[in-house]
Amino acid sequence: MKPAPFAYAKARSVAHAVELLSAHDDARIIAGGQSLVAMLNMRLAAPEILIDINDIPGLSEVSVEDGFLRIGALVRYAQAQRSPLVSTHAPLIARAIPHVAHAAIRSRGTLGGSVAFADPAAEMPACMLALGARIVIAGVDGEREVAIDDFFKGLYETAIGPAEMLVALRLPLHGPSRRVAFGEYARRRGDYAMVGLAATARAQGAGLADVRLAYFSVGLNAVRAQGAEAALEAGDVEGAVAALDGDLDPDGDIHASRDTKMHLAGALLRRVAAELSEAAQ
Amino acid sequence: MTAAQMEHEITLTVNGFAVSERVEARRHLADFLREDLGLTGTHIGCEHGVCGACTVLVDGEITRSCLTLAVQCEGKSVTTIEGISDSGAVADLQEAFRARNALQCGYCTPGMVITASVLLDAEEMPDREEIRDHISGNYCRCTGYHAIVDAVETTLKARAEAGR
Incomplete structure (x- = not known):
């Protein structure tokens, strides 16, 4: 339960971090370290060098710019939970954070780290997917932005290249017609969910448009249930639950069998659909 | 600026006292407190962040010392059970x-x-x-x-x- 030896360097700037990443074949970025250090302790990861980004100035801010809420790579859960900008402009995130692990983990863990790590059972990747976030990535040639629908590539794999780092999350601002909902089933408070669902929609008359349903803990990545989205837009909740059979393909694990996960996914969908249809949030 | 080394000199405050030690980069804070400073009140249970036995305060916030590297605590203020008991x-x-x-x-x-x-x-x-x-x-x-x-x-x- 001790990490294998590794070198360690503090990056002074994003450019410096990228330079260090380029100079080493087997480097890992460390931010909050709440997933990575556990993996190091268990030797599931044994990088040659850790590049610590915690001292890079300018990555700890939450701000509104160009119609987006920008969350820097070092914004921690505890900080986001206290942020009025997050509760006003990204109420889905504010709803989800209390479900993320425990208070001591939220002291250090970062939203950006969770998205970059892309754990299929984590809340933040699914929230980003539901919100239609844009992920800001820095590399040797400067910054680029990737739409969240193109970001997750496989188990713990994302669009972030080997010599690149995530620098910010950009979320469309919440508005009067936006609806958000969040739910998860976990065995115990703070455990990874057996099944979870983050959802957004736009209220249109008595119905819903632009529904985005992002499930987590049901596959290799957070995944959208597009058949169910279409059914909800048509006002058919039971049709949406039925559509999950085509949308989701979970494997059973030690916490829940495939059948249990599918049953819980349907139960969550009914709950979340009712929440989305409620009057203005 | 810290060079990319396997070992680093760190200076931090532990229970109000300034501490300077040379640590391996891979040394987590729980082992640093227990093995290097002899502060064995911080317990190690699971060593992957699940059990909470190793919880300490870092700059006043509850933190898993098994999920924090000692080298990351440069310049920080760490309080252990010994510190809040003695005070x-x-x-x-x-x-x-x-x-x-x-x-x-x-x-x-x-x-x-x-x-x-x-x-x-x-x-x-x-x-x-x-x-x-x-x-x-x-x-x-x-x-x-x-x-x-x-x-x-x-x-x-x-x-x-x-x-x-």
Whole structure:
């Protein structure tokens, strides 16, 4: 339960971090370290060098710019939970954070780290997917932005290249017609969910448009249930639950069998659909 | 600027005292406190962030010392169970743990006390459900938690009374 030896360097700037990443074949970025250090302790990861980004100035801010809420790579859960900008402009995130692990983990863990790590059972990747976030990535040639629908590539794999780092999350601002909902089933408070669902929609008359349903803990990545989205837009909740059979393909694990996960996914969908249809949030 | 080395000199504050040590980059804070500084009140349970036995305060925030590298604590202020015990900051909470039998084997107790300590300064008094939620990341295999929640609640109420 001790990490294998590794070198360690503090990056002074994003450019410096990228330079260090380029100079080493087997480097890992460390931010909050709440997933990575556990993996190091268990030797599931044994990088040659850790590049610590915690001292890079300018990555700890939450701000509104160009119609987006920008969350820097070092914004921690505890900080986001206290942020009025997050509760006003990204109420889905504010709803989800209390479900993320425990208070001591939220002291250090970062939203950006969770998205970059892309754990299929984590809340933040699914929230980003539901919100239609844009992920800001820095590399040797400067910054680029990737739409969240193109970001997750496989188990713990994302669009972030080997010599690149995530620098910010950009979320469309919440508005009067936006609806958000969040739910998860976990065995115990703070455990990874057996099944979870983050959802957004736009209220249109008595119905819903632009529904985005992002499930987590049901596959290799957070995944959208597009058949169910279409059914909800048509006002058919039971049709949406039925559509999950085509949308989701979970494997059973030690916490829940495939059948249990599918049953819980349907139960969550009914709950979340009712929440989305409620009057203005 | 720290070069990419396997070992680093670090300077930090531990329980109010300045400490300078040379550490391996891979040394986590729990081992640093226990093995290098002899502060064995910080316990190690699971060593992957699940059990909460190793909880300490880093710059006043509850933190898993098994998920924090010592080298990352350069310039920070770390408080362990020894620190908050010696200062008397949680003497009432510790007495409530004793009086209510909120510990049996005691292995989880340092982490539990540290975790609960940040509730004692909360602006709004948490209810039992919120206390349970707050300590949900700290495992106790003896008590069934009920007595721990009692001890925390008793202390909170007594402090609220005294503050009135």
